[in-house]
Amino acid sequence: MSEDVVGAVAARPTDDTATGGEKTQTETQPAQSPDTASPRSKPADLQIRLNDDPALGFCVYALRPYRRGERLFEERTALEATHDAHPEGIRNVYERYSQMGVDRRRALHGSFPHLAWANGVDAQEAAAARTLVGSLLTPTSRGLVIDNCLTAEDHMRMRPDGGVLGNAGPAAEKKESAVAAPAQRAKAAFRGLFKRSSSTTSLADLTDDEIVEKRARTETLDWFSRYAFRLKPEISFAKPGGNHQAAVYLLTDLINHRCGGFQNCRVSADVGTIAVLALRDIAAGEEVTINYSKDVKDFQCKGECCVKK
Numbered sequence: 001m002s003e004d005v006v007g008a009v010a011a012r013p014t015d016d017t018a019t020g021g022e023k024t025q026t027e028t029q030p031a032q033s034p035d036t037a038s039p040r041s042k043p044a045d046l047q048i049r050l051n052d053d054p055a056l057g058f059c060v061y062a063l064r065p066y067r068r069g070e071r072l073f074e075e076r077t078a079l080e081a082t083h084d085a086h087p088e089g090i091r092n093v094y095e096r097y098s099q100m101g102v103d104r105r106r107a108l109h110g111s112f113p114h115l116a117w118a119n120g121v122d123a124q125e126a127a128a129a130r131t132l133v134g135s136l137l138t139p140t141s142r143g144l145v146i147d148n149c150l151t152a153e154d155h156m157r158m159r160p161d162g163g164v165l166g167n168a169g170p171a172a173e174k175k176e177s178a179v180a181a182p183a184q185r186a187k188a189a190f191r192g193l194f195k196r197s198s199s200t201t202s203l204a205d206l207t208d209d210e211i212v213e214k215r216a217r218t219e220t221l222d223w224f225s226r227y228a229f230r231l232k233p234e235i236s237f238a239k240p241g242g243n244h245q246a247a248v249y250l251l252t253d254l255i256n257h258r259c260g261g262f263q264n265c266r267v268s269a270d271v272g273t274i275a276v277l278a279l280r281d282i283a284a285g286e287e288v289t290i291n292y293s294k295d296v297k298d299f300q301c302k303g304e305c306c307v308k309k
C-alpha cells in the first residue's frame with residue numbers, strides 16, 4: 001500500500017445528474033466521509049488509488065472477491081467524440097468537452113489529471129472532484145461503493161509535467177498569480193508542441209488567450225487519444241455513416257491494462273454505456289485489469305506481463 005492512501009473518501013454513486021460532489025468543494029484535505037463512519041454502511045467494493053508503482057498511475061483494486069462472469073459495474077459514457085485518427089477539422093473532442101456542463105467537466109477532471117492540466121484546472125480542484133467518479137454508474141450499479149483514495153498530490157504526480165508547471169498549492173496562496181500564470185504556463189508548455197506542428201503561425205503572432213486555447217485544444221486531443229476507447233460504428237452516437245467515434249469513462253478508464261492472458265476483466269461497450277466483467281474469479285485485494293487491445297496510440301505496457309521487476 002502506498003503512503004498516499006490516507007483519509008479515504010467513499011465516493012458513493014448518487015444520481016445521473018452528477019451533482020453528488022457539492023460537499024467536496026470546500027474540502028481542502030481528504031476527510032472521512034460521514035458515510036464511512038456509519039456502522040450500517042456497506043463496505044467498499046472497489047478502491048481507487050495510485051499504484052505502488054507510480055508508472056502505472058491510478059488503478060482500481062477489488063476489495064471483495066468477484067466470481068468469474070460477474071459484472072463489476074456498468075457506467076454511462078462520460079464523453080464521446082471523433083478520435084485522433086481523423087484529420088484536423090473533424091476532430092471535435094475539444095468542442096465536445098468545452099460544451100459540457102460544469103458538473104460533467106468537473107467529473108472528468110476528477111478522473112483525468114491530464115485533462116485538468118490541459119485546461120488550467122488546478123490539482124486540488126481536480127482531486128476534490130474524485131467523489132464524482134461513480135456519478136455515471138447505471139441504475140444496476142447504484143449499490144457499488146467506491147473507496148477513492150486519490151489526493152491532490154496523486155493528481156499532481158499524474159500530470160504530464162509531473163506538476164512542474166502546475167499549481168499544487170492551496171488556492172489562496174496562489175490567488176495573486178492566478179491571472180497571469182495560465183498564459184505563461186501555456187507558453188512554456190506549448191513551445192515544444194508548436195515546434196512539432198506544421199502550422200506557419202508563430203507563437204509571437206498569437207495573443208495570450210489564443211495560446212492558452214491552442215494549447216488546451218492540443219493537449220485535450222492528446223489526452224483523448226491516450227484514454228479513449230474506440231467504438232464500433234453500431235454502438236456510436238454518431239449518425240450512420242458518420243465519423244468513427246471514441247469514448248472515455250470516469251471509472252473504467254482508471255483500470256490498468258495487462259497484455260493478453262494477464263488481465264482479469266473485460267469490457268463490454270454498448271450505445272452510451274460500458275460494463276466491466278470478470279474473466280475469472282478475482283480475489284479481494286487484486287488489481288482489476290483489462291486489455292486495451294490496441295485502442296490506445298503509442299501505448300507501452302508497464303505491467304508485470306511486459307516489465308521485469
Ligand SMILES: [Zn+2]
Nearest residue numbers: 259301305306
Ligand atoms: Zn504487458
